[in-house]
Amino acid sequence: MEKITRSVVKKDHAPKISGHSVYVADYPAEGVLCGKLLHANIARAKVLRVETPELPEGYFYVDAKDVPGDNNVNIVLDDTPVYCRGTVEYIGEPIAMLCGPDEAVVTRLRDACKVEYEELEPALDLRKATETFFDYRFGHGDVDKAFSEADRVYDEEFETGYQEQAYLETQGMMAEPEENGRMFVHGSSQCVYYIHGAVMRALGCGPDGVRVLQDVTGGGFGGKEDFPSILGCQVAVAARKCGKAVRCVLDRREDMEYTSKRHPSLCRYKVAVRDGKVTAMDIDVTLNAGAYSTLSAVVLQRGIIAAPGVYNVPNLRVHGRALKTNTAPCGAFRGFGAPQTFFAVEMMMDHIARDLGVEPLSFKEAHLVRQGDFTSTCGRYHFPVPLPAMIDKIDKACDYRKKRAEYAKPQTGRYRRGIGMSLCFHGAGFTGSGERDLIKAVAKLRKYRDGTVEILASNGDIGQGVRTTFPKIVAHELNLPLDKVYYQHPDTARVPDSGPTVASRSLMVVGELLRRAAIRLREQWADGEEQEVEERFKEPDFIIPFHIDKFEGDAYPTYAWAVNAIELEIDTYTGVAKALGAYGAFDVGTPVDYNVVMGQMEGGFLQGIGYASMEQMNYDDKGRIRNNSFSDYLIPTAKDVPNLYCTLHVEKYPDGPYGAKGAGELPLVGAPGAYLSAVEQALDGVALHHVPFTAEDTLSVMTKEAV
Amino acid sequence: MDGIRFTLNGTEVTYGGNATDRLLDVLRDSYHCTSVKCGCKEGECGACAALIDGVLYNSCCVALGAVSGASVVTMEGFRETERFTALEKAFGEFSAVQCGFCIPGMTLAAEALLSKNPHPTEEEIREGLSGNLCRCTGYNAIVNAVANAAREGDGLW
Numbered sequence: 008m009e010k011i012t013r014s015v016v017k018k019d020h021a022p023k024i025s026g027h028s029v030y031v032a033d034y035p036a037e038g039v040l041c042g043k044l045l046h047a048n049i050a051r052a053k054v055l056r057v058e059t060p061e062l063p064e065g066y067f068y069v070d071a072k073d074v075p076g077d078n079n080v081n082i083v084l085d086d087t088p089v090y091c092r093g094t095v096e097y098i099g100e101p102i103a104m105l106c107g108p109d110e111a112v113v114t115r116l117r118d119a120c121k122v123e124y125e126e127l128e129p130a131l132d133l134r135k136a137t138e139t140f141f142d143y144r145f146g147h148g149d150v151d152k153a154f155s156e157a158d159r160v161y162d163e164e165f166e167t168g169y170q171e172q173a174y175l176e177t178q179g180m181m182a183e184p185e186e187n188g189r190m191f192v193h194g195s196s197q198c199v200y201y202i203h204g205a206v207m208r209a210l211g212c213g214p215d216g217v218r219v220l221q222d223v224t225g226g227g228f229g230g231k232e233d234f235p236s237i238l239g240c241q242v243a244v245a246a247r248k249c250g251k252a253v254r255c256v257l258d259r260r261e262d263m264e265y266t267s268k269r270h271p272s273l274c275r276y277k278v279a280v281r282d283g284k285v286t287a288m289d290i291d292v293t294l295n296a297g298a299y300s301t302l303s304a305v306v307l308q309r310g311i312i313a314a315p316g317v318y319n320v321p322n323l324r325v326h327g328r329a330l331k332t333n334t335a336p337c338g339a340f341r342g343f344g345a346p347q348t349f350f351a352v353e354m355m356m357d358h359i360a361r362d363l364g365v366e367p368l369s370f371k372e373a374h375l376v377r378q379g380d381f382t383s384t385c386g387r388y389h390f391p392v393p394l395p396a397m398i399d400k401i402d403k404a405c406d407y408r409k410k411r412a413e414y415a416k417p418q419t420g421r422y423r424r425g426i427g428m429s430l431c432f433h434g435a436g437f438t439g440s441g442e443r444d445l446i447k448a449v450a451k452l453r454k455y456r457d458g459t460v461e462i463l464a465s466n467g468d469i470g471q472g473v474r475t476t477f478p479k480i481v482a483h484e485l486n487l488p489l490d491k492v493y494y495q496h497p498d499t500a501r502v503p504d505s506g507p508t509v510a511s512r513s514l515m516v517v518g519e520l521l522r523r524a525a526i527r528l529r530e531q532w533a534d535g536e537e538q539e540v541e542e543r544f545k546e547p548d549f550i551i552p553f554h555i556d557k558f559e560g561d562a563y564p565t566y567a568w569a570v571n572a573i574e575l576e577i578d579t580y581t582g583v584a585k586a587l588g589a590y591g592a593f594d595v596g597t598p599v600d601y602n603v604v605m606g607q608m609e610g611g612f613l614q615g616i617g618y619a620s621m622e623q624m625n626y627d628d629k630g631r632i633r634n635n636s637f638s639d640y641l642i643p644t645a646k647d648v649p650n651l652y653c654t655l656h657v658e659k660y661p662d663g664p665y666g667a668k669g670a671g672e673l674p675l676v677g678a679p680g681a682y683l684s685a686v687e688q689a690l691d692g693v694a695l696h697h698v699p700f701t702a703e704d705t706l707s708v709m710t711k712e713a714v
Numbered sequence: 715m716d717g718i719r720f721t722l723n724g725t726e727v728t729y730g731g732n733a734t735d736r737l738l739d740v741l742r743d744s745y746h747c748t749s750v751k752c753g754c755k756e757g758e759c760g761a762c763a764a765l766i767d768g769v770l771y772n773s774c775c776v777a778l779g780a781v782s783g784a785s786v787v788t789m790e791g792f793r794e795t796e797r798f799t800a801l802e803k804a805f806g807e808f809s810a811v812q813c814g815f816c817i818p819g820m821t822l823a824a825e826a827l828l829s830k831n832p833h834p835t836e837e838e839i840r841e842g843l844s845g846n847l848c849r850c851t852g853y854n855a856i857v858n859a860v861a862n863a864a865r866e867g868d869g870l871w
Contacts, residue, residue, distance in 0.1 A: 016806040023814030024802050024821060026749020026789035033748035173849050175753050175761055175815040225751075225815030226849050259754040470813030470850045602809035602855070609852030610812065637758035637847065645840040645853040 011483055011665050014602035017475040018493070019223075019468060028223045031179040031194040032256045039181070040067075041110040042245050042255035043117045045103040046265060047095035050131065050333040050630030052124035054095060054102060060119040066107035068120075069245040076211025080237050081204050087299040087336065089209050089240040094127070096298035097333050098631050099265030101237075104245050106253050129333035131630050133273060133295045138331040140300045141307050145558030147385055148322030150279075153287030157279035161359050165276070165351035166697040167679070169624040169632075170269035170617075172340050173642050176225020178266055179256035180238040182246035185218070190243050193220035196235035197227045198507035199465050203499045205236035206243045217243070220498040227469035228614070229339030232509050233301050234266050264635040267338025268624070270294040270306055270329070274314075274351035279322075283363060285356075285374055287322035290314045292348060296329040297336035303329040306337070308438050308555070310344025312562045315383050316352035317394060317430045318374040323383060325558075333630050339509065341611060341675045345433060346618065350698060353429040353680030357687070358694050366411070367684070368398070368428055375430075386551050386561030393658045394430055397570040397592040400654060401428070405590045407572050414688050423691075424587070426574040427684025431677040434563030435660070435669030436512045439553040440546075448544040449503040450520040452481060452528050456535055460485065460528070462494040462521060464505040466513040471671055472603040473513050479599060480518050480664050484525035485532075503541070511567070511669025514599060518664040520544065547662045565660045567668045568594040571677040573616065577689045579709060582702035584686060588650040589616055591677075596660045596668035608653040608674045615678025617643045619698045690714050720781045722747075723791025733779030737771075738762045740778055741788060749789035749818040753847070760846030763819035764788050770826035770845070789818040797825060800867030804859040812850035820846045824860045832871035833864055 022028045045057075059068050071078050071090040078092055079085040091102045105117040130136045154160060180194035192206055199219040206217045219239070224231065238255060245253040257266070272294050279287040292311050296303035311327035360370030376382075378391045402408055410426045418424070436442055451463040460481060468474040478492040485492070505517045520542040528540045553560035574587040591612045598604035621641045624634040634640040653674070659666025679698045687695050690705065691714045697704075708714065717728040722745055729740060738755070741747040741764065750773055753761030757775040764773045765787040766780075792798050801821050804810075811817050820843060827834060827842030834842065839860050840853070848856060864871070 014809060017809055017811065019814065020806045020809075020811050021802070023811050024805055024817050025793045025798075026747075026818040028814055029748070030751070030815065032752065033742075035746075036743065173847075175759060175813065175847065175849055176751070177753075224813065226813040228849070259756070259759075472809075472812070600809075606809055606812055606851055606855055609854045610850045611852075613852035614849070636756060637754050638756070642847060642849060643853075644845075644847065645843045645857060648852075649836070649840055651852055651854055 008601065009597060009665065011479060012598050012601050014600050015475065015479065015489060017472060018478065019474050030176055030225055031181055031222045031254065034181065039252040039254050040106040040108055040249055041113050042104045042106045042242055042253045043113045044101045044255065045105060045117050045120050047091065047100040047102055048098055049095060049124050049126055050098050050129035051127040052095050053127065054091060054093060055123040055125055057102060058121040060116055062116065066112065066116060067249045068103055068105060069248050070103040073248045074209055074244050075247060077208050080240050081208045082233050082236060082301050083304050084300050087237060087301060089244060097335050099335055101241060104241055104255065106245050106249050129630050131332055131334065133271065133293060133330060133332060136330040136332050139328055140296050140331055141304045141329040143307065143311060143327045143558065144325065145384065146324035150287045150289055150322045150324040153322040154279045157281050157286060159280040161278045163276055163355060163358060164696060165274045165354055167272045167347045167350055168699055169271050170340055170622050171263050171624055171640055172228040172230030172268065174226030174228060174230055177257045177259055177262040178231065178234055178238055180235055180242045181252060181254035182242040183252040184246050184250060189216055189218055190246065191218045192239045192243050193222050194235060195224045195231060196221050197231045197467055197469055197509060199467065199497045199499050200504045201507055202236050202239040205240050209240040210243055210247060218498065218500040221467040221496045223496065224467060224469045228341045229343065230267060231469065232339040232507065234338065260635045263640060264632045265335050267301060267336055269340040270296065270337040270347065272347035274348055276351055276355045278355060278359060280359060285318065285320060288315055288320045289324045292327040294329045295332055295337060297332060297334045299336040301336045302338045305438060306339065306344040310348045312383055312438065313345040314348040314352060316349060317376055317432055319376050319380055334626055335632065341614065341672045343672065346676050346679060349431045349676050350679040354683060354696065357684050361692065371430060382562065384558045384560060384562050389549055390565055390660065391658055392568065393594050393656050394568055394570060397568060397594065397656050400592045400656065401570045401572050401590050404652060404654065405572055405574060405588055410574065421579055422576050423579060423689045424576045425685040425688030426572060427681045427688060428570065428572045429677040429680030429684065430570055432566040432568050433511060433669060433673040433676055435515050435565050435567055436563060437510050438562055439555050442516060442544055443546045446506040446544065448505040448517055448520060449541060450505040450517050450524060451503055451539060451541045452521065452524045454528060454538040456537055458491060460487065460492045462492065463502040464517055465497040465502050466505055466508045466517050467497055469508060471607060472600065476514055476599045476603055477518060477521055480522050481525045484522055485529050511671045514667055515663040515669045516544065518599065518667060519662060522664040564662060565668055567670060567673040569673050569677045571681040573681040573685045575685050575689065577705060582705035584620060584705065586616065586648045588652065589648050591653045591674060592656055593653060593673055594656040594658045595670035595673060596663055597657055597666035598655060599664060599667050604655065604670055605653060607670050609651055611674030612653060612678060613643050613648055613651060615675035616648055616682060619679040619682035619700065621699060621701060623699050623701055718778050718782045720783060721785040723787055729778055731778065733777060735778045737773040737776040737778055737781060741773060747788045747790050751815055751819065753815065760819045760823065761816050763822050763846060765822055765826060768829060770823055789822065792822060792825060797867065797870050800870055801863045804863035804866065807862065808855040808859040810851060810855035810859040816846055816848045820848060820856060824863065828864055828871040836861065
């Protein structure tokens with residue numbers, strides 16, 4: 008094991024376990040007003056008027072009229088309002104915020120507000136939705152010719168549901184007007200500079216008029232990428248009006264029902280096969296974006312780029328759309344569009360293989376991409392593709408091929424078993440030229456006279472460990488003990504913009520900037536002096552420039568790879584599937600701290616199994632999400648997958664620190680395909696097309712198919 | 715009536731509010747025990763877990779009247795004990811703490827388990843922690859840490 012990989016006790020371990028860490032809800036309430044949002048309860052309507060109760064002294068009603076700047080939240084586009092702009096577009100849309108010193112009184116006042124609506128017809132069914140936020144097409148080769156020459160053609164549709172991030176700490180932001188007129192905004196978040204830009208715009212002020220700090224954050228998983236910008240604008244506007252600090256922490260039901268989650272999807276795959284080989288794919292991907300566009304453009308881009316999976320498809324046509332419905336806007340969640348398409352392509356390959364009478368794994372192996380091959384966007388896989396070695400590793404860990412053959416034999420008892428495997432990648436870092444053109448990351452090291460070194464960057468620790476791994480890199484290069492290097496939660500008043508905490512980019516991209524900065528600092532090191540070193544992102548030379556208008560070039564510099572197998576046993580009386588084992592081999596390059604990386608792999612893998620099996624969320628015919636609590640939306644407990652085995656394969660990336668690649672998202676992506684493939688096998692080879700696949704689904708399939 | 719008396723982290727306190735007030739809110743707001751986290755306020759997640767006479771409860775589902783005369787322990791008290799030191803060390807070695815929000819409650823769940831069953835099997839650990847949700851870790855590191863604490867802290871429980 009390389010020295011950098013050896014685990015250390017995490018820097019934030021002691022304050023977190025002892026309960027000393029201060030999350031946004033933990034600041035004392037003295038002098039802070041409590042904010043509660045008044046949410047729309049109709050999916051689409053004109054708001055005619057809001058009748059507010061008489062407000063006691065010190066209590067405030069804040070809405071769009073109070074926004075001093077622009078009532079639009081700057082995300083990718085700017086269609087999301089800070090406060091409702093006259094019509095509401097989904098159940099939960101914030102109309103106003105009630106603020107005051109006593110939470111119980113604020114809640115009572117909020118609940119006493121009467122909103123008069125003129126109802127409009129909402130768009131709720133994704134299949135019938137007509138308003139398109141984003142529409143992309145790309146491809147290569149001659150798809151029509153391949154289909155005309157095919158000896159078999161397959162056409163199937165796959166569906167995935169919502170997934171709620173379910174971070175244990177709900178969304179919460181706080182804004183405090185400072186004496187110098189600056190607005191200090193802080194809270195649970197991933198991207199301080201996103202919030203900074205959004206609040207500047209809402210308050211109509213310059214960059215010095217806003218300061219944003221990340222508080223200790225109780226999990227993000229993407230859910231705190233865009234939403235804190237919205238909530239941050241809302242509390243900042245409220246604090247400006249009230250002239251006092253305002254804090255708004257969502258309760259669990261508000262958070263689950265109204266904040267962003269993974270996009271539900273419909274993926275239609277038409278596949279041409281000739282002489283036992285896939286010759287073309289014609290893929291149509293539709294995402295349910297919800298009422299505002301938020302991050303849907305980039306989620307869709309990642310999803311469609313991954314649509315042909317880890318396979319060589321000589322002729323490819325991809326069409327992707329993100330459609331508007333009158334439901335809560337969907338946003339970022341670990342995997343960012345790729346779990347949906349990887350699920351579809353893995354099931355499609357399974358189904359084709361079985362129809363051809365070939366074992367799915369062998370069929371997939373015959374189509375695997377290799378180093379030097381074209382990507383879906385005519386970029387290149389510049390580095391070795393380690394999937395064959397990783398398949399072997401998983402086969403050894405769980406006896407995959409033997410079990411697969413054994414469970415394929417007819418099963419007739421109450422309990423029936425299945426095992427499935429999926430293969431996937433995750434493109435590391437921002438899609439396309441985002442790092443070069445949009446983010447332009449800057450990171451700094453500041454050395455103090457006493458020889459301690461502070462890392463100045465904007466990436467937040469949301470549990471993934473950057474407060475530990477960043478200092479490990481810098482300490483390693485400077486030959487310093489780890490306690491001499493530290494990294495605090497980012498504060499825009501102190502740190503440069505090294506980009507958001509998203510896209511599995513922090514360690515790979517910003518970690519490498521810090522490594523290079525540390526080498527320069529080492530070269531210039533002068534005892535007893537204060538010194539500062541800055542590094543800026545530079546795109547690696549090997550990159551084939553990406554053109555988003557044509558979807559052409561290297562969408563990602565490199566890829567992290569995963570092989571997942573899931574073995575389960577279905578109780579045919581109850582439909583309940585018991586996970587006998589979940590096995591994952593992951594290549595995220597060199598782990599900069601073994602435990603930290605394994606924690607990401609195990610945690611992400613289990614989230615993916617939850618997505619595949621139990622995490623069911625949907626809305627009713629009014630557009631209201633019914634699964635808004637941990638009683639109605641189940642996430643895995645310590646008992647659900649006791650045998651969760653992860654192992655690492657290391658294929659170094661030369662432009663990541665010590666060979667590290669993006670890690671955070673990869674482990675979730677492949678789980679649904681492996682899970683459903685195992686369910687199919689246990690259910691006598693029936694072809695299935697959706698996740699989550701619950702016990703109820705199993706019973707309904709068994710009844711229908713007389714399994 | 716002169717208030718509700720109970721012991722909080724070893725100190726006798728008298729609460730002047732209502733018997734129907736929620737223990738979670740009282741611990742956080744009146745006694746500044748902010749290690750007790752609010753994850754759902756409906757008894758599903760375990761982030762607000764506290765020990766009442768040594769038994770693990772979700773404090774969001776406990777009315778203050780119910781702790782009259784009882785001993786309530788939160789992380790603010792438990793962190794002063796040798797048992798905490800053993801658990802803290804084990805959790806650290808396995809990097810079992812990620813976002814940290816579930817962790818004070820999770821650690822108290824481990825304490826409740828080990829004080830009943832000092833040498834649990836892996837299955838018993840998973841059962842003992844199954845009322846506390848963690849969305850970050852996948853639980854392996856936490857389960858290993860508790861097993862290790864039980865081994866290394868032999869005699870403490």
